[in-house]
Amino acid sequence: MGRGKIVIQRIDNSTSRQVTFSKRRSGLLKKAKELAILCDAEVGVIIFSSTGKLYEFSSNR
Structure with missing residues:
Protein backbone atom coordinates (compact mmCIF):
# COMPACT_ATOMS: atom_id res chain seq x y z
CA MET A 1 0.00 0.00 0.00
CA GLY A 2 1.39 3.40 -1.01
CA ARG A 3 1.48 6.64 0.86
CA GLY A 4 -1.50 8.96 0.84
CA LYS A 5 -1.49 12.20 -1.10
CA ILE A 6 -0.61 15.30 0.91
CA VAL A 7 -1.37 18.92 0.15
CA ILE A 8 1.73 21.03 -0.47
CA GLN A 9 1.39 24.35 1.32
CA VAL A 19 14.33 23.91 10.14
CA THR A 20 12.57 22.22 7.23
CA PHE A 21 14.52 24.34 4.74
CA SER A 22 17.85 23.36 6.33
CA LYS A 23 17.00 19.65 6.24
CA ARG A 24 15.68 19.78 2.69
CA ARG A 25 18.67 21.84 1.53
CA SER A 26 21.22 19.38 2.88
CA GLY A 27 19.29 16.47 1.37
CA LEU A 28 19.07 18.15 -2.03
CA LEU A 29 22.79 19.00 -2.08
CA LYS A 30 23.63 15.42 -1.08
CA LYS A 31 21.50 14.06 -3.93
CA ALA A 32 23.17 16.44 -6.40
CA LYS A 33 26.60 15.21 -5.27
CA GLU A 34 25.50 11.57 -5.61
CA LEU A 35 24.13 12.23 -9.11
CA ALA A 36 27.41 13.81 -10.19
CA ILE A 37 29.43 10.86 -8.88
CA LEU A 38 27.19 7.99 -9.99
CA CYS A 39 26.40 9.30 -13.47
CA ASP A 40 29.66 11.16 -14.13
CA ALA A 41 27.55 14.23 -14.91
CA GLU A 42 28.17 17.92 -14.46
CA VAL A 43 25.65 19.13 -11.89
CA GLY A 44 24.96 22.61 -10.59
CA VAL A 45 22.47 23.65 -7.91
CA ILE A 46 21.71 27.18 -6.71
CA ILE A 47 19.39 27.73 -3.73
CA PHE A 48 18.25 31.02 -2.20
CA SER A 49 16.74 31.02 1.30
CA SER A 50 13.80 33.20 2.24
CA THR A 51 16.29 35.66 3.75
CA GLY A 52 18.19 35.84 0.46
CA LYS A 53 21.20 33.75 1.50
CA LEU A 54 22.82 31.83 -1.36
CA TYR A 55 23.69 28.13 -1.19
CA GLU A 56 25.32 26.43 -4.15
CA PHE A 57 26.86 23.18 -5.35
CA SER A 58 28.77 22.48 -8.53
CA SER A 59 30.48 19.28 -9.53
CA ASN A 60 34.09 19.33 -10.63
CA ARG A 61 35.40 16.89 -13.15
Missing part, protein backbone atom coordinates in the same frame (compact mmCIF):
# COMPACT_ATOMS: atom_id res chain seq x y z
CA ARG A 10 3.58 27.00 2.92
CA ILE A 11 4.68 26.39 6.52
CA ASP A 12 3.34 29.32 8.55
CA ASN A 13 5.65 28.95 11.58
CA SER A 14 8.94 30.65 10.59
CA THR A 15 11.09 28.55 12.94
CA SER A 16 9.60 25.32 11.65
CA ARG A 17 9.96 26.57 8.07
CA GLN A 18 13.66 27.35 8.61
Whole structure:
Protein backbone atom coordinates (compact mmCIF):
# COMPACT_ATOMS: atom_id res chain seq x y z
CA MET A 1 0.00 0.00 0.00
CA GLY A 2 1.39 3.40 -1.01
CA ARG A 3 1.48 6.64 0.86
CA GLY A 4 -1.50 8.96 0.84
CA LYS A 5 -1.49 12.20 -1.10
CA ILE A 6 -0.61 15.30 0.91
CA VAL A 7 -1.37 18.92 0.15
CA ILE A 8 1.73 21.03 -0.47
CA GLN A 9 1.39 24.35 1.32
CA ARG A 10 3.58 27.00 2.92
CA ILE A 11 4.68 26.39 6.52
CA ASP A 12 3.34 29.32 8.55
CA ASN A 13 5.65 28.95 11.58
CA SER A 14 8.94 30.65 10.59
CA THR A 15 11.09 28.55 12.94
CA SER A 16 9.60 25.32 11.65
CA ARG A 17 9.96 26.57 8.07
CA GLN A 18 13.66 27.35 8.61
CA VAL A 19 14.33 23.91 10.14
CA THR A 20 12.57 22.22 7.23
CA PHE A 21 14.52 24.34 4.74
CA SER A 22 17.85 23.36 6.33
CA LYS A 23 17.00 19.65 6.24
CA ARG A 24 15.68 19.78 2.69
CA ARG A 25 18.67 21.84 1.53
CA SER A 26 21.22 19.38 2.88
CA GLY A 27 19.29 16.47 1.37
CA LEU A 28 19.07 18.15 -2.03
CA LEU A 29 22.79 19.00 -2.08
CA LYS A 30 23.63 15.42 -1.08
CA LYS A 31 21.50 14.06 -3.93
CA ALA A 32 23.17 16.44 -6.40
CA LYS A 33 26.60 15.21 -5.27
CA GLU A 34 25.50 11.57 -5.61
CA LEU A 35 24.13 12.23 -9.11
CA ALA A 36 27.41 13.81 -10.19
CA ILE A 37 29.43 10.86 -8.88
CA LEU A 38 27.19 7.99 -9.99
CA CYS A 39 26.40 9.30 -13.47
CA ASP A 40 29.66 11.16 -14.13
CA ALA A 41 27.55 14.23 -14.91
CA GLU A 42 28.17 17.92 -14.46
CA VAL A 43 25.65 19.13 -11.89
CA GLY A 44 24.96 22.61 -10.59
CA VAL A 45 22.47 23.65 -7.91
CA ILE A 46 21.71 27.18 -6.71
CA ILE A 47 19.39 27.73 -3.73
CA PHE A 48 18.25 31.02 -2.20
CA SER A 49 16.74 31.02 1.30
CA SER A 50 13.80 33.20 2.24
CA THR A 51 16.29 35.66 3.75
CA GLY A 52 18.19 35.84 0.46
CA LYS A 53 21.20 33.75 1.50
CA LEU A 54 22.82 31.83 -1.36
CA TYR A 55 23.69 28.13 -1.19
CA GLU A 56 25.32 26.43 -4.15
CA PHE A 57 26.86 23.18 -5.35
CA SER A 58 28.77 22.48 -8.53
CA SER A 59 30.48 19.28 -9.53
CA ASN A 60 34.09 19.33 -10.63
CA ARG A 61 35.40 16.89 -13.15
